[in-house]
Amino acid sequence: MERKIRVVMAKLGLDIHWRGVYLVSQFLKDSGMEVIYLGNKFPEQIVEAAVEEDADVIGLSSLGGSHLTLGPKVVRLLKERGLDHIKVFMGGVMAPKDARSLEEEHGIAKVYLPDTPMQVIIDGIRSTVALA
């Protein structure tokens, strides 16, 4: 049997908005992925969990304004531990220029802004993992 894509999802830091992350988690689950939702966590804890869970993907949700500080930190920590194969996806509310910067300069595989259909997110994660 094909291995299910394993996704560790988290709310970044103090961000209280759980509506979106819950929904994305649920839709990914329904599409056949293995989703482990951590709740609100900081970068170190998220990376730790990703290791423990043998994750293919980390999903970070940020509607609280810490996307440019805590997001890249997760990627840095992964690099330091030689875990570059884990792809980091982000979503939430942020300036479109910040989203571009996260993708182009900070090693985030893809950022999904509000109004993105769930199927786009599901397909995006699938195709990225398939290529890896």
Added chain:
Amino acid sequence: MLETRQVRNQSPPECLFSEEHVKQIKANYQDWFDNSLRDADRESEGKYFTHSGIPIKLIYTPADIDHLNYTEDIGFSGHPPYLRGVYPNMYRGRFFTVRQLAGLGAPEDCNERVCYLLDHGATGISILFDLPTVRGYNSDDPEAEGNVGACGAAVDSIWDIDAFFKDIDLGTASTNIVTHLPSTSLVIPAMYFAVAEQRGTPWTSVAGTCQNDFIMETCVGSAPEILPPQASFRMQCDVIEWVCKNIPRWNPVSYNGYNLREAGTDAVGEVGTAIANAMATADELIRRGMKIDDFAPRMSFFWDLHNDFFEEIAKCRASRKVWYQLMKERYNAQKPKSLLMRFHVQTAGVTLPATEPLNNVARSAFQGMAAVLGGCQSLHIDSYDEAYSAPTEEAALLSLRTQQILQAETGICSTVDPLAGSYYVEYLTDQMVQRIWDHINKIEGMGGLVKAVEDGWLHREISTYNMDYQKKIESGEMKIVGVNFQVAAEKETKAIEVYEYPETYSRQKTKLEKLRKERSSTKVQECLDALKDACHREENLVPHCLEAVKNLVTLGEIEETFREEFGLWAFPLL
């Protein structure tokens, strides 16, 4: 269990329409239905629903509201059951307060925005805090990393509240302090009261509101560290008890239907849950020896005006009636003010997409109009850049202007409750009253709201609702113009400027360093010890917080004490 559905008075003279008249209308309706409609029209019956699921008929007539009795069920404004409004003269006497939110950067930046809004005709102030402040961390705590000044203003100590209200007279301002959580509602308003005292403004003239709602701590928002529902609920009650005894013009609680609605519930759940929370509070304060009339006049509510125009108006009207029934029948309140449900409204942020953001100007204006037709006491209209960041000055001004247009140009404020008598609106209002009561009774049946939260029931309700809502968006059943309906072939992107305050962290850090040098560490320790002690006794926590903030104890230190003394609660992950 409450049984408040009134015994319907069937004697014809008391009802809106005579029995004979209604009979005739029913016959005519059937004739019209059978002969004037096409098959397709007839088949469409049963397929339309309001947002909260009330079936909508193609047409409403007196026959749909023939059970209503004008005096008992609808009445006059300023008179029971207050369905038509809390004051007899409504907006002729006093417009709703134009209260736009402001929250960004350091207190000093935020003061500028507040003054800007006031200079442009805002009549109230509503201030928002950044996430470290809202969740009780100092700007230099490790948890605050990346969030200082990001989605609200940073507050660490009484100095910041002083800076926030520089050049603003606390004796005449009407300030809404958006603390959300009870634990910070113990502290930030205390800073405000202490600053007033230092400036020689008597507490008798300090007016405003704080949000102080334990479901914000335990359910509506998630966080790395959450206090247990019981502890948070106790704090909620402490604030209300103390404020009612000491600050006569302060509303110590704003039951947060809004935030729950945005987290995920319908109009019925929004109002029903908020009222269930008020009931839990009332029961606890009565247990503590207070009388209903000591605190009910100070309870205020906060509604979310979502897209379903008529249902939202019906919700506002119904909420006033349910509150009246509750106060009168269950609590036997005597003071007229105890019977009045007063509420602030914010338009629904969750209905505002990032795509084609200018469309949000139209959405918010309609929602704002519904709020006024629903008889709100104060209003915030969201800005078109809602799905990007805290509003820019331009966007905030447009929201303010929208409110002023509603007041000055549309004419909707000239008469009381102009939609009364609409067969549809009265029908919906009556339905809402019944459904809100059913919701309240359901929560009562589970042992009350604190229990329902502890059990994770409310969390599950939210999740189920959200899944359903999102599926409707994904399938296109719920239409969002520009997003899944009438989608532009080419995405037009409007460059939206986003507010950023990267320097806030260093400014707050410098202030904190100075503060730690200037204060007496012995005094600080004494205050924290006394507070710790009080946590474990049945003693009101406000006086201890007041003493602490006056002695320059920081918000983060007080909140850390709470986390240590009450322990943390595991948010039910679904």
